Amino acid sequence: MIPNVLTIAGTDPSGGAGVQADLKAFSAHGAYGMSVITALVAQTTTGVAEVHEVPPEFVRTQLDTLLDDVRVDAVKIGMLGGAGVIRAVVEVLDRYAPPVVVLDPVMVAKSGDRLLAPDAVGVLREELLPRVDLITPNLPEAADLLGEPELGAVAGMADQAARLAGLGAKQVLLKGGHLADESSVDLFLGDGGTRELSGDRVRTRNDHGTGCTLSAAIAALRPQRADWFTAVREAKEYLTSALRAADRLDVGRGHGPVHHFHRWW
Numbered sequence: 001m002i003p004n005v006l007t008i009a010g011t012d013p014s015g016g017a018g019v020q021a022d023l024k025a026f027s028a029h030g031a032y033g034m035s036v037i038t039a040l041v042a043q044t045t046t047g048v049a050e051v052h053e054v055p056p057e058f059v060r061t062q063l064d065t066l067l068d069d070v071r072v073d074a075v076k077i078g079m080l081g082g083a084g085v086i087r088a089v090v091e092v093l094d095r096y097a098p099p100v101v102v103l104d105p106v107m108v109a110k111s112g113d114r115l116l117a118p119d120a121v122g123v124l125r126e127e128l129l130p131r132v133d134l135i136t137p138n139l140p141e142a143a144d145l146l147g148e149p150e151l152g153a154v155a156g157m158a159d160q161a162a163r164l165a166g167l168g169a170k171q172v173l174l175k176g177g178h179l180a181d182e183s184s185v186d187l188f189l190g191d192g193g194t195r196e197l198s199g200d201r202v203r204t205r206n207d208h209g210t211g212c213t214l215s216a217a218i219a220a221l222r223p224q225r226a227d228w229f230t231a232v233r234e235a236k237e238y239l240t241s242a243l244r245a246a247d248r249l250d251v252g253r254g255h256g257p258v259h260h261f262h263r264w265w
Contacts, residue, residue, distance in 0.1 A: 004071055005031040006098075007079030008089060009065070010039035010051070016257025017043075017209030022076055024260035025216035028238070030224070034070065036062040039081045041115075045208055045252025048113035054154035055228045057085035062259040063092040074100035076219035077132070078212055082105070083120040085166070090127050100222045103169075104131040105141050121145065132167025133243060136215045137164065138175045150178075155186050161189040171228050173218075177210065186236060190228050199232060204247035206256035213258055214239045233238060 012018035026033035029245045038059055039112060042049040066072075075098045082084050093101065105124060107116040116124070125145050129135060142160055143150040145167070151160060161174040163242045171190040186197045193202065217235035225231040245262035 001073075001223075003031045003073035003220065003255070004034060004126050005074045005076065005216075005220050005223075006034045006036065006066070006072050007076045007219075008036045008038060008080075009076070010041045010081065011037060012041060012043055012209070014152075014208070014252055014257070015213045016045065016251065016255075018078060021209040021212040021257070021260065022078065023036055023209065025238075026220045028260050028263070029220035031074075031220035033220075034066060034072070038085050039079055039115075041079070043113075044254065045256050046130065046254035048115070051081065051115070053081045053085065056082075056088040059085050060088040061094060062176070067092065067096045067098075068102070072096070072098050073223040074098065074219040076216050077101065077103045077128075078215070080107040080120070080124070080128075081115065082117045083123040086120060086128050090131060093131050100213050100219060100221070101132040101134075102219040103128065103135045104211050105129075105135060105137050105145060106211070107141050107144055109110045125167055128204045132169060134171040134173060134218065134232075135164060135169040136173045136175065136211065136218070136222035138211060139178045142174055151178070154179065157185075157187045158189075158194050161187050161194065165189055173232055175211070175214070184222045184240075187227060188232050194230060197230060197236050200235060202240060202243035202246075204243055204246050205254075206249065206251075206258065207243060207254075208255040208257050210239060210243070210258060213242065213260065 007022035023033040040052040221231035242258035245259035
């Protein structure tokens with residue numbers, strides 16, 4: 001069966017992050033991609049110029065219209081922007097109960113521009129996080145969700161992942177890409193306990209959209225794999241390869257995209 005996978009996220013005209021990156025990652029993993037737009041974002045590889053939030057009512061209408069017609073095997077949630085959109089998504093998740101929900105808690109762009117309103121962090125933490133199957137924060141996002149300082153070393157990641165799980169997330173993938181270590185260490189907390197995933201740190205400036213791409217790949221893989229850890233491990237391997245191939249692309253003057261289709265061209 002070819003899975004139908006939905007992304008609920010904002011746009012990126014440069015194609016490296018957001019809905020555009022999610023759809024590429026879905027396709028790269030043999031899934032049929034669909035999208036519901038939460039925000040129109042004027043951004044490039046160098047930064048975010050402006051964000052136009054989609055009204056919560058229209059986000060809800062997009063979701064209801066789609067889910068009334070199409071079987072959805074997995075959902076990936078990215079940029080939501082504000083509390084109203086978060087609550088609209090929560091309402092729809094409760095009503096339709098999709099079998100797989102992956103949340104990438106997008107809060108700040110790589111350029112440093114904020115993509116989640118500060119007053120919406122608590123709503124995401126208290127209302128959305130308990131309804132998802134996997135949350136994939138990086139270390140700054142984890143610190144924001146927990147209201148504590150950002151970790152600067154691998155030590156402490158297991159405790160932080162456990163505290164995130166304590167907020168209601170069924171599984172946690174805590175990403176250590178912001179650390180300065182030679183290897184890129186992520187920590188997966190699930191039914192099998194806590195497991196470390198270590199990969200080579202790829203030295204490239206073309207790393208725009210890595211969080212979007214990883215979470216989208218997991219969402220596409222989970223309906224096709226026997227368990228969460230297998231899907232997470234394969235998605236991380238895919239992202240590492242996409243980073244290695246990123247310098248073959250020439251997109252923009254800032255942080256360029258990873259190469260989503262490196263296996264084919």
